Each structure stands twice: as C-alpha cells, then as structure tokens.
Amino acid sequence: MSYTVSEFITLRLKQLGCRHVFGVPGTSCSDFIDALMADEDMHFINTVNELEAGYAADGYGRQGALGAVTVAYGVGTLSMANGIASALTERVPLIVINGGPTDKDWRIEAEYDVRFSHGTGFGKTDLKVFASLALAAEEIRTLDNAAAIIDELLTTAIEGSGPVYLEIPQNLWKQPIGEFSPNLQYTPKRFTAGQAQFNHTAHSLLRTATRPVVLLGAELIRFGLVEEAMRFVEFQQLPFYTTMLSKSLVSEDHPLFCGVYDSDLAPSTITQGVESADAVIALGCLFGIDHRHLVVTLGNKLCRVAYHKAMQGKTVLPALSLGAALETLNALPLLNTTARHIPSVAGLSYVERRAQWQGKLARKPFGLGHDDIFAAIGEFITEVTAPYYVCLDTCLASFPGADIPLTDVQCFLANPVWLSIGQGTPAALGAHFATGKRPLIVTGDGGFQMVAQTFSTFVKYNIPAIIVIIDNGSYAIEQFLIDESFFTKPDVEALPYVLLNGWKYENMPHVYNGGLGLRVTDYAGLLGALNYAHARPDQPCVIAAQIPMKDLPAENRRFLGLE
Structure with a gap:
C-alpha cells in the first residue's frame, strides 16, 4: 500500500501511542489535518488559539505518549512558541508538524522581493526559531529519504524526551512518501560509561x-x-x-x-x-x-x-x-540496617500535612484564603471516588498545592521549572485526552485570563473540567516577588501594574455557550460548589473562589516572618 506524506506521519503517530493532534487549522497544514480526520483512530482537537494548542500538546506528552501539534505557518507557530519552550524545559516528548512554504514561494520572494503568506521576508524564521526550542529541527524539501528523516526525528523526541520540529512544504503533503519500514524500529541509546x-x-x-x-x-x-x-x-x-x-x-x-x-x-x-x-x-x-x-x-x-x-x-x-x-x-546489597525515622505522610489529609502551621486555615463563615481553597480541594478529592487529574497553574498557590493528598497515580500536572503563568488550564486539556481522567484545575486569575478561551474548548468537546480560579484581582505572585511589603503593611497599596480587570468568571458559560459558572466566598461554599460540579459530569464548570488581595499561603507568610 502506498502512503502519502500525511498518511505516513499519521501512521507513525499511532505507532507511538499518539491518538490526538492539537491545533488550529490553516492552509499550510490542512492536507495533513484531512489525513488525520480520514483515520478513524485519530482525532484532531481544534483549539481556540495556537498557544492553547501548544500547551495542550505539552500536557498530552507528559502522560507517556508523544504529544503532537500542527498550526498555520508563521502566525500560528510563533504564537505557540511558549508552549514548546515549556516542553523543552521540562523534557516532554512532542512533535511540531508544520506545513511550510514551497520552492516556488522561496523563488518568487528571492527574485521579486514579494512575501509569501505569513512569511517575514527575513529567511526561514520558523525553522530558526524552533531549532532553538527543540531537540532537533528538520526541513524536508525533497522526498528522497524523507521517511527515514522523519523516523529519526520521532526517535529523537522519544529518546531525548523533548520537542522536535518538522517542516514540510505544503505542496508535498499528498505526495507518496516512498519506501519505509512498516514499524518505527530503533534501538534506544543507553549510556553506561558512568x-x-x-x-x-x-x-x-x-x-x-x-x-x-x-x-x-x-x-x-x-x-x-x-x-x-x-x-x-x-x-x-x-x-x-x-x-x-x-x-x-x-x-x-x-x-x-x-x-x-x-x-x-x-x-x-x-x-x-x-x-x-x-x-x-x-x-x-x-x-x-x-x-x-x-x-x-x-x-x-x-x-x-x-x-x-x-x-x-x-x-x-x-x-x-x-x-x-x-x-x-x-544490584546493591542492603547497605545500612540502622533504624531510620520515616516522616511518612501516607494517609494524612491536607490539614494534617500542614498541621505545624497554626491558624493558617481561616475556616470562617465569611472568609476564604489560599490554604482554605486547598483544604477544601483536599477534602473533596479524598471523598470522591471518581479519578481526577489535578492541574496546578503557576501562581502563589503552587506552594500549598504540593500538599494535596493524592492516592491515584500519575494524576497531577504543574509547570514548576519553566514557571509559565497560564500553562495549567490548556495543559489539562491535553492530559484529559491522554488519560481520560476528569480535570480539576487550580489557577490564579491572572494566569487564567491569559488562556480563558480554553473554557470554550472544554465546552465544545464536553470535557467536564472543574476550574477553580483564585480570584484576588491581581498578579499576586508578581506583587510578592517585586514588593512583598504590600502583604505585610496594611497601608501599602498594590503595584498598579499587577492589578487585573475584574471578570465575572461565573458568567463565562453565557459567552461560551455552555458549562456552569459559580462564585464562592467561604470554605463551605467552595466545598459545596465542588460537589455540585462533580454531580454534573457532562459539562465544564468554572468556580471563582474570591479571596482578599493581601492573602498569602502559609509558606509565604513564614518567609515574611508572619507565621
């Protein structure tokens, strides 16, 4: 059977356990998307924007399979660069599949100085950018040995556990790939010198x-x-x-x-x-x-x-x-039989894990803070039996989020090395398609506003994500890092450039044509909202958890000498 370039790449993705490709359609990649849609085993997940697609592929690739993303040349790929940088930094296997300009496009630009669609006019911009954001980058301009080049690129992504970049002129998608091995055969490199x-x-x-x-x-x-x-x-x-x-x-x-x-x-x-x-x-x-x-x-x-x-x-x-x-x-023998103290946290709740900090949990009828939010989530996670995939966005909540008790395995995602605000919500989209588990997302309001359109994707694909937004009206983590005195002195005002336009997050379902929206201001309200959303597994839910702007997690309070 003869395979086109698009069909060959689709086959290889399936062989590597990738069944979902994220992206935004564009003419440069439409023939590849058509091949995906024609394969009943594959799914093209149409995201709202390219950054969401990149983050989603990143979240997918963290679950043991290769992530994949395809968007329009130039305007699309450059928009999602941060998502690929996340995968590079935190070592996530992923492939960017890009449809590039044709030989005719390059010739006319060189001879007449006329730009092709989405070209910068300054050379091979996409290839240059992604060569610095990937373990390897290849541009295929002829189909001679193309299958072997693609196989080598995919092998690099798997063995090196990181993103790779593939660019193919858009007029070659439907061309026959030629001879190739039925399966992707390679021997993993193993270094034993040390x-x-x-x-x-x-x-x-x-x-x-x-x-x-x-x-x-x-x-x-x-x-x-x-x-x-x-x-x-x-x-x-x-x-x-x-x-x-x-x-x-x-x-x-x-x-x-x-x-x-x-x-x-x-x-x-x-x-x-x-x-x-x-x-x-x-x-x-x-x-x-x-x-x-x-x-x-x-x-x-x-x-x-x-x-x-x-x-x-x-x-x-x-x-x-x-x-x-x-x-x-x-192969080592038992090296030390000395009795050791094991400070195990097995079986301990969120509150018990953090018991050394007295007074950190408000648990007041009209109060809610960072630690209360995670205490409620910890209680909720412990009581429900359905598997949840917890995604924690980069924010001040990163610290207390570490103590959520999780008895399921491989059900947590964060971005603690790259530390990109906004990554968590769209990465949860990818994690859901890879694992089938229901996302439970905790995000700051600043990070969520960057990627809020992902809620539309959850609605479109009937993904019952629960999104808890820590609504304090600011980029609180930046305020803490730039001027911590705001949190220690009542008369100090927030930096004007960290303040956010307050959103009525609970009204988002009206805009995005589906889902649930709730706002809570105390512990009981949040726990009730979580259970309300849990009982409705057919639609996503956004919960705005309103807290004071000056509230800090216990870790940060201790750092400032407030504990």
Whole structure:
C-alpha cells in the first residue's frame, strides 16, 4: 500500500501511542489535518488559539505518549512558541508538524522581493526559531529519504524526551512518501560509561549515611522506570520525596512517601527531611530555581542522574542513562540496617500535612484564603471516588498545592521549572485526552485570563473540567516577588501594574455557550460548589473562589516572618 506524506506521519503517530493532534487549522497544514480526520483512530482537537494548542500538546506528552501539534505557518507557530519552550524545559516528548512554504514561494520572494503568506521576508524564521526550542529541527524539501528523516526525528523526541520540529512544504503533503519500514524500529541509546563511578559514589554515600533520602523525578514517568526506582527504595527502606514535577508518580499512600519538596519554602517537616539528609540520591529530577538552595547546600551529599547526565555535587560523572543507573542501584546489597525515622505522610489529609502551621486555615463563615481553597480541594478529592487529574497553574498557590493528598497515580500536572503563568488550564486539556481522567484545575486569575478561551474548548468537546480560579484581582505572585511589603503593611497599596480587570468568571458559560459558572466566598461554599460540579459530569464548570488581595499561603507568610 502506498502512503502519502500525511498518511505516513499519521501512521507513525499511532505507532507511538499518539491518538490526538492539537491545533488550529490553516492552509499550510490542512492536507495533513484531512489525513488525520480520514483515520478513524485519530482525532484532531481544534483549539481556540495556537498557544492553547501548544500547551495542550505539552500536557498530552507528559502522560507517556508523544504529544503532537500542527498550526498555520508563521502566525500560528510563533504564537505557540511558549508552549514548546515549556516542553523543552521540562523534557516532554512532542512533535511540531508544520506545513511550510514551497520552492516556488522561496523563488518568487528571492527574485521579486514579494512575501509569501505569513512569511517575514527575513529567511526561514520558523525553522530558526524552533531549532532553538527543540531537540532537533528538520526541513524536508525533497522526498528522497524523507521517511527515514522523519523516523529519526520521532526517535529523537522519544529518546531525548523533548520537542522536535518538522517542516514540510505544503505542496508535498499528498505526495507518496516512498519506501519505509512498516514499524518505527530503533534501538534506544543507553549510556553506561558512568555506571561504575556512579555505583561507587552511591554505595559510599548510602553505606555510611544515617539520614539518607531519595528524590524521585519525572524522567521515571517519561521512560516507564517507576517500578525499578521503587524496587530500590523499598529494598533499602529509604524515605522518598518527589518534586512538584513528579507529584503522584506513585500513590501518596505509600508508607515511605514523605512529601513533595517543591522549594525551601516547603513545610518544615519536608525541608528538614531533605535538607538535613547526609545522602540524597536524585533519580530523574529536573532542578529549577526553587531547588537552587537545596542543590548548592547539599554539595557532594547529592548524587543524581537525569537525562544521561550523572553528577555528584558539581562534579560531572561519565555519561549514564537513568535505566543503567537503576540497574546499578538495584544490584546493591542492603547497605545500612540502622533504624531510620520515616516522616511518612501516607494517609494524612491536607490539614494534617500542614498541621505545624497554626491558624493558617481561616475556616470562617465569611472568609476564604489560599490554604482554605486547598483544604477544601483536599477534602473533596479524598471523598470522591471518581479519578481526577489535578492541574496546578503557576501562581502563589503552587506552594500549598504540593500538599494535596493524592492516592491515584500519575494524576497531577504543574509547570514548576519553566514557571509559565497560564500553562495549567490548556495543559489539562491535553492530559484529559491522554488519560481520560476528569480535570480539576487550580489557577490564579491572572494566569487564567491569559488562556480563558480554553473554557470554550472544554465546552465544545464536553470535557467536564472543574476550574477553580483564585480570584484576588491581581498578579499576586508578581506583587510578592517585586514588593512583598504590600502583604505585610496594611497601608501599602498594590503595584498598579499587577492589578487585573475584574471578570465575572461565573458568567463565562453565557459567552461560551455552555458549562456552569459559580462564585464562592467561604470554605463551605467552595466545598459545596465542588460537589455540585462533580454531580454534573457532562459539562465544564468554572468556580471563582474570591479571596482578599493581601492573602498569602502559609509558606509565604513564614518567609515574611508572619507565621
């Protein structure tokens, strides 16, 4: 059977577990979208705008399958660049499929100085931009060896766990691809040069440690290595933590699970448990600004491996793959039988996990704050039986969100390394299509206003997402980072440029022709709204949780000396 270029790419996506392609239609990619629509196993998810499409593909790719996105050349691709940067930074396998200008377009521009549609007139802008935002970028101008080039690109996305970029002239979509292998066949690269040195380092640290811990990261999910990591943890009986990027990697009911180390502002039980350790083995962790204090202060007590790079302190060890490192760790004998204190949080509620902060939960008839919102969500999640996928947008709520108790696995998404405000809501769209789980989104009002049109996509595809908007009328996280005195001094006013135009979020269903809209101002009201939305699994719901502008999560209050 002969395959066109469009049909071949569609086939390869299916073989890699990708059944949904996100995008906004344009003439440059319409022939590819037609091929997707003609395949009963594939679905083209038409988003409202290109940034939403990029974020959605990012959210999809975090769930174990390849993400995919296609939008119009130039005006579309450049609009979604931030979503692809998110995937690059947080190592998400994803492919950008772009229909580009034809040879005729380039010739006429060069000879007559006449722009083609969406061209900048300054060369191959899309290719140049995405070459810096992807692990690899390819422009195919002839079909000779095209199938092999595409296969190599897809292999790079999977093995490197990151985005790649493919550009094909729009007049080639319906052309025959030529000969190709029926299946995408490749041998995953595995680096073992650092195995012996890593083994010696880990063995030495664990053999003498009295307070060892393990940090488990998102790469374990990307490459299906969670079981191997837990075999090591359980055999050595080591307390383990996750990062925010890998929260719910395993059930948080596990007796050795001690919490999420999201930063040095985490609850004291967590910061003390990790930062006072005399040996930390970090497996598949990506470290961002919130981990700088930890990594620098631990020094040589930190032994880590992620994405083929192993280190002890500042020393880079020979190249090593995470799978090869786990082989080494699982071959170690039981290294230390000293009784250890395991500060487990298994079975603890949100309130119990944060019990060391007295007075942080208002629980007043007419009051609501950051911690109250998450206490209500924690209570709700614990009581319902249906699986929810929790998506936490970047905002001040990132800190208390780490303590939501989750007993389901791989049901949490955040953007803690790239830290892009607005990512959470459209990323939840992609996570839903990948997992089938119902999204429960927590977002600041500033981030939500950037991507509010995603609510329309939820309505269109009957996705019963529950969106809790922390409505304080400002970019509160920016206010905190720029001038924290606003939160400590009653007479200090907010910076004028962090203030938002107040939206009546509860009225959004009238604009977007579907869904539910609610506004709450206290704990009981929020818990009731969550249960009201839960009982209506056929439509999305937006809940505006109104809180005072000067409210802060407990972590931030402690940082300012208010706790």
